[in-house]
Amino acid sequence: MKKIAVLISGTGTNLKALIENCANQNIPAEIVQVIADRDCVGKKYAIENNIPFSLIDRKLDAEIFQKELIKQIPQDIDLIVCAGFLSVIPDGLIDLFPDKIINLHPSLLPDFGGMGMYGRKVHQAVIQAGKKISGATVHKVNKTVDGGEILAQVQVSVLDGDSAETLQKRIAPAETALLIDTVKKLLI
């Protein structure tokens, strides 16, 4: 059985979907560790499902943060999924697991990505730029924020009158489906 670790910071919708899809064997893997970088709603999905959970505070000294992350991720992990993880992945983790870390981003990268571009800010920027199409991207994590190889994208229309909130709500299910599909393909 393949092993997945999931990194979260927020509501954990994508973690929940990953747990469900592993449980029903749509994804042939087991989630062996969930890590959050702050106290967050999403941790409940790990706890409810008896998945080992650890909180590694993003405010820790950077070296300690990296060391703790490395300590919590089994060496034989097959995939590390950043599902709404807001901290930058430390270089040491990327060096240890090159090609095994992926991230979900709520825009069509390389547009509207990079440092500080997360959550509503992304959707706000898309609307301000007058884009008619947005979407989501799953990409490999390298040492450039949101700059790793693009693995999959889904397009979602931006409608007249959209707010960051309505656009986010329209994109969310599409990005979850994209994540599940991509994780499945990577592990088969």
Ligand code: GRF
């Ligand atoms: C998603 O929009 C993802 O693209 C972004 O953070 C959000 C995660 O939401 N990186 P959730 O915590 O899975 O509900």
